[in-house]
Each structure stands twice: as structure tokens, then as C-alpha cells.
Amino acid sequence: MSAVRTTCPYCGVGCGLRASPAAGGGFEIRGDSEHPANLGRVCSKGAALGETLGLDGRLLHPEIRGARASWDEALDAVATGFARTIAAHGPDSVAFYVSGQLLTEDYYVANKLMKGFIGSANIDTNSRLCMASAVAGYKRAFGADAVPNDYTDLEQAELIVLVGSNLAWCHPVLFQRISAAKAANPKLKLVLIDPRRTQSADIADLHLQLRLGSDVVLFNGLLNYLRREDALDLEFLDAHTEGFGAALRCAKESAASIPAVAAACGLAEDDVLELYRLFARTPKTVTAFSQGVNQSTSGTDKVNAIVNVHLATGRIGKPGMGPFSLTGQPNAMGGREVGGLANQLAAHMDFAEANVERVARFWGSPRVAARPGLKAVDLFDAVERGAVKAVWIISTNPVVSMPDAERVRRALQRCELVVVSDCVRDTDTTRCAHVLLPAAAWGEKAGTVTNSERRISRQRSFMPPPGEAQPDWWIVAQVAKRMGFGTAFDYDGPAAIFREHARLSAFENGGERALDIGAVASLSDAEYETLQPFQWPRPAGVAAPPRLFADGRFFTASRKAQLVPTTPRAPAHKPDADYPLVLNTGRVRDQWHTMTRTGRSARLSGHHAEPFVQLHPLDATRFGLALGDLVEVATATARIVVRLEITDVVTPGQVFVPMHWGSVFASNARVCTLIPAAVDAISGQPELKAAPVRVGRYEPKWYGFALSRAPLELPATSYKAVSRGAGYWRYELAGDELPGSWPEWADAVLGPRTARVELSDVAGGRYRGANVDGERLQACVFVATAKSLPSRTWLATLFGSPKLSDADRLAILAGRAPKGALEAGPVVCSCFAVGRSTLLRAIRGDKLVSVEQIGKALRAGTNCGSCIPELKGLLAESAPSTAAQN
Numbered sequence: 026m027s028a029v030r031t032t033c034p035y036c037g038v039g040c041g042l043r044a045s046p047a048a049g050g051g052f053e054i055r056g057d058s059e060h061p062a063n064l065g066r067v068c069s070k071g072a073a074l075g076e077t078l079g080l081d082g083r084l085l086h087p088e089i090r091g092a093r094a095s096w097d098e099a100l101d102a103v104a105t106g107f108a109r110t111i112a113a114h115g116p117d118s119v120a121f122y123v124s125g126q127l128l129t130e131d132y133y134v135a136n137k138l139m140k141g142f143i144g145s146a147n148i149d150t151n152s153r154l155c156m157a158s159a160v161a162g163y164k165r166a167f168g169a170d171a172v173p174n175d176y177t178d179l180e181q182a183e184l185i186v187l188v189g190s191n192l193a194w195c196h197p198v199l200f201q202r203i204s205a206a207k208a209a210n211p212k213l214k215l216v217l218i219d220p221r222r223t224q225s226a227d228i229a230d231l232h233l234q235l236r237l238g239s240d241v242v243l244f245n246g247l248l249n250y251l252r253r254e255d256a257l258d259l260e261f262l263d264a265h266t267e268g269f270g271a272a273l274r275c276a277k278e279s280a281a282s283i284p285a286v287a288a289a290c291g292l293a294e295d296d297v298l299e300l301y302r303l304f305a306r307t308p309k310t311v312t313a314f315s316q317g318v319n320q321s322t323s324g325t326d327k328v329n330a331i332v333n334v335h336l337a338t339g340r341i342g343k344p345g346m347g348p349f350s351l352t353g354q355p356n357a358m359g360g361r362e363v364g365g366l367a368n369q370l371a372a373h374m375d376f377a378e379a380n381v382e383r384v385a386r387f388w389g390s391p392r393v394a395a396r397p398g399l400k401a402v403d404l405f406d407a408v409e410r411g412a413v414k415a416v417w418i419i420s421t422n423p424v425v426s427m428p429d430a431e432r433v434r435r436a437l438q439r440c441e442l443v444v445v446s447d448c449v450r451d452t453d454t455t456r457c458a459h460v461l462l463p464a465a466a467w468g469e470k471a472g473t474v475t476n477s478e479r480r481i482s483r484q485r486s487f488m489p490p491p492g493e494a495q496p497d498w499w500i501v502a503q504v505a506k507r508m509g510f511g512t513a514f515d516y517d518g519p520a521a522i523f524r525e526h527a528r529l530s531a532f533e534n535g536g537e538r539a540l541d542i543g544a545v546a547s548l549s550d551a552e553y554e555t556l557q558p559f560q561w562p563r564p565a566g567v568a569a570p571p572r573l574f575a576d577g578r579f580f581t582a583s584r585k586a587q588l589v590p591t592t593p594r595a596p597a598h599k600p601d602a603d604y605p606l607v608l609n610t611g612r613v614r615d616q617w618h619t620m621t622r623t624g625r626s627a628r629l630s631g632h633h634a635e636p637f638v639q640l641h642p643l644d645a646t647r648f649g650l651a652l653g654d655l656v657e658v659a660t661a662t663a664r665i666v667v668r669l670e671i672t673d674v675v676t677p678g679q680v681f682v683p684m685h686w687g688s689v690f691a692s693n694a695r696v697c698t699l700i701p702a703a704v705d706a707i708s709g710q711p712e713l714k715a716a717p718v719r720v721g722r723y724e725p726k727w728y729g730f731a732l733s734r735a736p737l738e739l740p741a742t743s744y745k746a747v748s749r750g751a752g753y754w755r756y757e758l759a760g761d762e763l764p765g766s767w768p769e770w771a772d773a774v775l776g777p778r779t780a781r782v783e784l785s786d787v788a789g790g791r792y793r794g795a796n797v798d799g800e801r802l803q804a805c806v807f808v809a810t811a812k813s814l815p816s817r818t819w820l821a822t823l824f825g826s827p828k829l830s831d832a833d834r835l836a837i838l839a840g841r842a843p844k845g846a847l848e849a850g851p852v853v854c855s856c857f858a859v860g861r862s863t864l865l866r867a868i869r870g871d872k873l874v875s876v877e878q879i880g881k882a883l884r885a886g887t888n889c890g891s892c893i894p895e896l897k898g899l900l901a902e903s904a905p906s907t908a909a910q911n
């Protein structure tokens with residue numbers, strides 16, 4: 026089998042990949058050098074995809090109320106349940122909640138069933154959580170949800186303003202492309218605007234660590250400055266825009282001067298001025314933004330404040346410039362295109378009467394939804410109230426990722442019918458399901474995705490679905506047939522669905538709608554199979570425009586772009602004496618969403634093995650916390666317990682917790698339980714980055730950890746975090762209750778004590794035990810009443826050892842590595858499993874001063890490059906001691 030060209034299932038960069046059979050079984054995944062998004066590059070997550078293809082944890086058969094069922098039984102249960110609910114309570118009593126993980130073809134069929142044939146628009150997507158504000162902002166400004174840029178703009182720009190985006194970790198291949206462009210072009214400057222000093226600051230010429238939520242003031246101030254400095258493009262404003270006067274008035278009122286902006290944003294005046302000067306004098310400017318902008322109760326205004334300064338300077342529709350929304354998910358854009366958001370009908374059409382009538386004719390359905398449906402937060406509110414009585418959740422995990430996540434769980438537990446399609450058996454959401462439907466996973470399913478630059482690429486299958494798993498489009502179409510809509514869902518494969526989607530995009534379009542891919546509406550199955558990545562629009566019969574908006578014509582009624590007045594607003598919830606800190610959430614480098622796939626990879630799990638909270642040193646002192654403490658982060662209604670990192674990447678008053686950990690990987694770390702469900706009034710996007718919280722030390726009676734070749738069934742403990750290592754599972758533990766006997770507790774953890782070495786120090790409050798089967802370590806557990814415990818990384822190396830030496834056995838009991846054994850520390854370079862301690866030893870001992878030297882010595886940073894910002898951080902951290910040694 027030759028390599029199959031496909032696309033990465035993780036972030037919105039949409040990297041092309043080649044999957045080929047690996048020598049030892051499984052598949053090797055490499056970057057596709059011919060794909061324009063990545064030109065052969067991959068990040069740590071993409072590089073580890075081959076490790077995530079196993080069957081452990083997969084949902085392989087349909088289930089009804091926990092019992093295995095046939096497909097016929099399960100599909101009948103779903104179709105009957107939905108039909109009965111609709112007959113009794115109307116079409117708005119049911120809902121779908123879908124995902125940016127779906128392929129466009131899956132999305133299209135789900136949207137067609139709900140909006141076209143059930144007759145409700147109650148279908149929304151988890152993309153609501155990541156980029157709904159960008160959609161709303163673009164629509165207000167351009168009359169269409171049309172991202173104006175492509176990735177080459179980032180390389181042709183001379184200034185990149187990166188707002189609310191940790192590109193280095195969340196879109197790593199784009200970060201690599203920008204890093205390379207900066208190295209090749211010293212004139213290219215990058216300004217980072219982010220309340221955290223993320224790894225993306227590594228290549229920034231200027232970092233504005235602004236106050237959370239103050240972006241609108243900053244960009245209003247910029248608009249005002251551009252007017253004062255006579256840096257506007259008056260010709261463009263006059264010919265191609267409307268609304269400048271009102272936008273400027275608003276900007277003047279809210280951001281009258283640089284001192285006023287600096288004070289409102291918590292920035293130095295010189296830094297604000299530096300940004301404004303750079304922007305004013307650099308025509309080739311791209312402002313790239315992501316969740317830090319979108320996930321806010323004023324997210325849409327933030328987007329428009331950014332778009333305003335590009336329109337005011339005519340910096341759109343030309344190479345190297347434009348306001349560029351970077352989408353989080355691999356197919357958030359595809360979902361937008363087919364109507365996966367509750368406020369869009371289909372093919373980028375909204376619910377205007379003419380659109381509803383047009384789509385009804387195209388689909389041949391008399392009952393197309395005529396008004397928008399419930400957006401994500403409202404949808405789950407309706408489930409909780411009982412207004413929505415049947416919900417089908419496809420390929421997403423809202424019990425972890427939605428704000429007020431515990432309320433979402435409660436809502437699902439009360440719901441009469443919860444259907445969940447997923448490829449994973451156990452998630453916080455599948456635990457709430459009445460009917461479970463096994464879906465095909467990446468590598469098994471086929472279709473298309475659209476990345477952040479509007480590029481449509483094929484995802485291709487290279488292995489059959491296991492068990493009874495089926496593609497999502499098939500599952501939805503089967504339910505549609507059973508509900509009596511058979512002829513409209515009689516597809517023989519994804520190519521037929523893609524053709525229909527493309528035909529709808531072109532249907533009665535005539536250049537009125539941005540999305541038009543009519544040129545690919547008649548592809549044969551064979552042509553679909555070999556379809557090359559392309560950007561939309563691609564209308565039939567006419568040449569595709571070389572660049573969106575190059576002609577200065579937009580998709581508003583007047584064909585002019587709209588500047589929108591934007592009034593700054595503080596986040597919905599403010600800190601106070603009881604909850605004095607502001608919680609910011611985000612992502613880590615090596616995990617994706619709720620870890621259902623990346624959590625299976627040992628090398629990805631080594632980077633952060635536990636959920637954590639980052640706190641500034643001043644706040645750590647203020648709250649009496651020390652590095653490595655278990656910390657309770659709490660609101661009035663919820664609390665999580667996570668490990669403390671003390672770092673000045675966050676400012677005083679701010680805490681950061683990643684969003685990935687659900688109940689499957691940690692006992693109590695669902696950070697979204699702490700987030701109130703406040704949303705942007707226009708986009709419906711929740712404010713996921715500004716929740717008031719308090720922190721305090723969590724003081725259990727004991728701390729511990731276990732390492733084991735096989736998964737362990739652990740007795741209930743108050744704190745547990747589980748992760749994969751190379752050949753072992755790792756459990757971090759703590760408890761509120763001291764067991765009566767540690768050896769007996771260890772029996773429950775480790776199993777029979779036939780080959781146990783152990784040390785039980787009752788007076789010292791310590792227990793160490795290890796099961797050794799023959800000559801190999803099978804499992805070990807360490808507990809203590811104090812926080813300090815032996816190093817996990819040295820013990821973990823013993824799972825790779827074919828034979829434990831006597832020194833190893835003694836060292837296990839002593840809780841220390843034998844003399845001469847070297848600690849690796851937490852993984853920094855995932856590709857070559859190089860740990861922090863190894864790196865620091867090499868940097869200090871061998872006096873390494875550059876990433877290149879580290880690469881030569883240890884290979885770290887020489888494959889995907891995702892760890893390079895952290896390598897630079899370690900070099901900086903070591904600089905004084907290196908100097909001292911010199």
C-alpha cells in the first residue's frame with residue numbers, strides 16, 4: 026500500500042499528511058510536502074497520530090441503555106424517539122449538538138436533516154465555543170463569513186499582530202512558518218497581544234500583556250491614532266466602506282489618547298505607542314486572532330474593532346495584509362459552510378425569507394426551518410428546562426467543554442432521550458447517553474475539511490472501521506430514512522454528499538454569496554477521490570478571483586464593507602474580595618480538546634501528566650502556596666483540584682488552567698465547571714477566559730502515585746490524575762482518608778502480593794511497594810503523608826528494563842535513583858522523549874547556547890520543532906549559571 030494523502034484531525038491549520046504502513050505494524054504519519062498548508066511540516070500532535078490509532082477505548086458496537094444492540098435496534102430507537110418527541114411537542118423539542126471534528130459531508134447531512142426535514146434550526150456545534158464571534162464580526166463587516174486571507178499572507182507581511190492566540194502551541198505549524206519567515210526577512214515584525222506571556226512571545230518583537238478583555242480599547246485607540254496621524258486610506262474608505270464616522274466617534278469616546286488607552290489596558294504608554302507606530306507605517310500588516318478575542322462577551326466587537334483598522338487603512342484584499350481569524354478545529358470552517366451553526370441556514374445563507382424558500386426548493390422539502398435555532402448555551406439551557414426533550418450529540422464532549430459544565434451534565438441526566446455518536450466509549454458525555462452509536466474515527470472515514478485559510482482538502486481513509494463503527498454521514502442518513510425522509514438521504518458515499526453541497530453553494534448564487542464551489546459540483550467519484558486542496562470560492566464557468574475582496578467589493582447590500590462602532594465592555598463577571606483572581610483557560614502543546622485521542626499517546630502525555638494551574642509568584646506568596654502543591658480553584662458553586670505551577674507568564678491577579686482534563690483523566694479538573702455561562706449577545710459565544718475564582722491549598726491526609734504496566738482499578742481517592750507513559754500508566758493520587766493499613770490498601774491497588782517488595786514506615790507516614798514479576802517491574806505505588814515523593818521519571822525507566830538489578834530493587838525501596846542514574850524530568854521534546862532535567866544538564870554541563878547545539882547534542886527540537894520555544898526558555902533560564910561557570 027502506498028502512502029495515503031490525508032489531513033490532520035486536530036487544529037485549524039489543516040496540515041496535509043501522508044499515512045503509510047509502518048515496518049513494525051500500524052501506520053507511520055508524516056507531513057505532506059505537497060500540501061500548501063504545511064509543506065511537509067507537522068507539530069508534535071500530528072507527528073504522534075500513528076500512536077493513537079489503537080482500539081483501546083473505542084466504542085465498537087451500538088448500545089441502548091448500556092446493553093449491546095444491533096444497528097437496526099439502535100437506529101430505530103433514535104428515529105422512533107425523535108419522531109415521537111416531534112409528534113408530541115413539535116420540531117423545536119429536539120436538537121443536535123455537533124462538532125468541528127466532523128467532516129463537511131457529515132455536517133451537511135446532519136444540518137439537512139435538522140433544518141431541512143425535521144424543520145427546526147436546533148443544530149449547533151462546538152465551533153460556537155471557538156469562533157462564533159469571528160463569524161459574526163466578519164458577517165457584520167463583509168456581509169459574509171469570509172476569511173480574507175491565506176497563509177502566504179503571514180509570510181508576505183512585514184508586521185504580524187497576533188491577538189489572543191498562542192500560535193506556538195495551538196497552531197504550531199503556522200508558528201513554524203512565521204518563525205521561518207522572520208528568519209528569512211528581518212523586516213518582518215511580530216507584536217503579540219495576550220494577557221499571558223505564552224510561548225508565542227518567543228518570536229515577538231513586542232509583547233503587550235494587556236488586561237483581560239481590554240482589546241476593544243486598544244484597537245479603538247489605534248483607529249483614533251491612525252486618524253490623528255493621517256494614516257488612513259481615505260480613497261478606500263470612500264469607495265469601498267461605510268460607517269467610518271460612527272466607528273471613529275465611538276473610538277474617540279472610548280480611547281481618546283494613548284495615556285487613556287494604556288491605563289485602560291494596563292500597559293505602558295511606550296508599548297502602546299510602539300504598536301500604533303508600527304501599524305501606521307507598515308502597510309503589509311496581518312492581524313491574526315483566535316480564542317483570546319472570540320471567547321468573550323464582547324467577542325464580536327473585538328473582531329470588528331480589529332477589522333475596522335484594516336478597513337480604515339485599506340489593508341484587505343491584498344497580499345500580506347488583512348484581519349485573519351485562525352480557527353481552532355480541523356473543520357470548524359466546513360461546519361460554517363454547510364450551516365452547522367444554529368443561526369445559519371445552509372451554504373452560508375441565513376434565514377432571510379428568500380434563502381429559506383431557495384433552500385426548500387433545492388432540498389425539495391416543505392418544512393425548512395424559517396428562523397434561527399438555539400445556540401449552544403441556550404440549547405443546553407433548553408435541555409435543562411425540558412423544552413428540548415431529545416438531543417443527539419455527535420463527536421463532542423460538552424460535559425467537559427461547555428461553560429457551567431456541571432449544569433450541562435445535570436441537563437443531560439434529566440433529558441428524556443440522549444443519543445451520543447462517538448468513536449470513544451467512555452467520556453463524560455457518553456456516560457449520560459441512553460443510546461450510544463459507534464462512529465468511524467480519523468483514518469477510517471473519508472470526506473473533506475476546510476482549514477483557516479478557506480482551503481478544502483480531502484481526509485481519506487487508510488484502514489477499515491473496527492467493530493461495527495460507521496461514518497457519521499451514514500448514521501445520520503439511516504436515521505433520516507427511518508424517520509420517513511429516505512429519498513433525500515439516499516447517498517451512496519461522501520462524494521455524492523459533497524457534490525450536493527457544492528451544487529447548493531452555487532444554486533441561484535450569481536456572485537451574490539461568497540461561498541460558491543460550483544466548479545466541483547460535478548466531480549465524478551474518481552475525481553473526488555483524487556481532489557487536490559483548493560481555496561473557495563471556486564465558481565463554475567468563471568475564473569476564481571485571485572484573492573477575496575481584491576476588487577474592493579463585499580457581500581453587503583451596498584457591496585461596501587461596514588466599519589462597526591465598538592464600545593468597550595468589561596467581562597461579564599468581575600473579581601471581588603471573595604473571588605479575587607481572574608481565571609483564563611486555554612490549551613497545552615501536546616493535548617487536543619478533551620484528550621480522547623491525544624490522551625492515548627505516551628509521548629504526548631509526558632509534556633503535562635497532570636492538570637495544573639499557573640499562578641504568578643506574588644499571588645503564590647499572597648495565598649501561601651508553594652510549587653507542586655495541590656490547589657483548589659473555586660467559585661461559589663464549583664471547585665477543581667489541580668497541581669500548582671508558579672510562573673510569571675501570567676500576571677498577578679490572573680490564573681491559567683488548561684481546558685483538556687475531564688473525569689476520564691482526572692478526578693476533579695473540569696475547568697469549565699468554574700465558568701459562568703455568559704455569552705456574547707451577538708455571536709452567542711461563551712466567555713471562557715474571564716471567570717472570577719479563588720485559590721487555596723488543598724491539604725489531603727496523604728499524597729501518592731502509582732505506576733503500572735496495566736491499567737489499575739484504584740480504590741476511590743479524593744485526587745487522581747491518570748496519564749500514559751511508554752509501557753506504563755501513571756496515577757497521581759491524594760486522599761482525605763488515611764487507610765487503616767497501607768499494605769492492605771496496596772493490595773487493593775497492586776493485586777496479589779506474591780512478588781511484592783515493600784517498605785511500610787508507619788511512624789514516618791510512608792509506604793513503598795512494588796510488584797516484580799520474574800525480573801520485570803509490573804507496578805509500584807508510593808505514598809507519604811508529606812508532599813515530597815520519589816521521582817516518577819526515573820522509576821518509569823524501569824518499565825523499559827528487561828531485568829531489574831538488585832540495585833534497582835534497593836533503589837525502589839529507598840525511593841531514590843541508584844548512584845549514577847540520571848533523571849530525565851518532564852518531557853520537553855515529545856518526538857525524541859527528551860526531558861527537562863536532561864536538557865538542563867546538557868545546557869549547563871556542555872555549555873550549550875543555542876537550539877541548534879541542543880539539537881546536535883540531544884536531537885531535541887530537530888523533528889517537528891514544537892518544543893523550540895521551550896528549549897529557548899531553558900537556555901534563557903540557564904544563562905546566568907552558564908555565565909557563572911564561564
Ligand code: SF4
Pocket residue numbers: 033034035036037038039040063066067068069070071072195196197198199
Ligand atoms: S499544526 Fe499540528 S495539530 Fe495542527 S493541523 Fe498541523 S499537524 Fe495537526
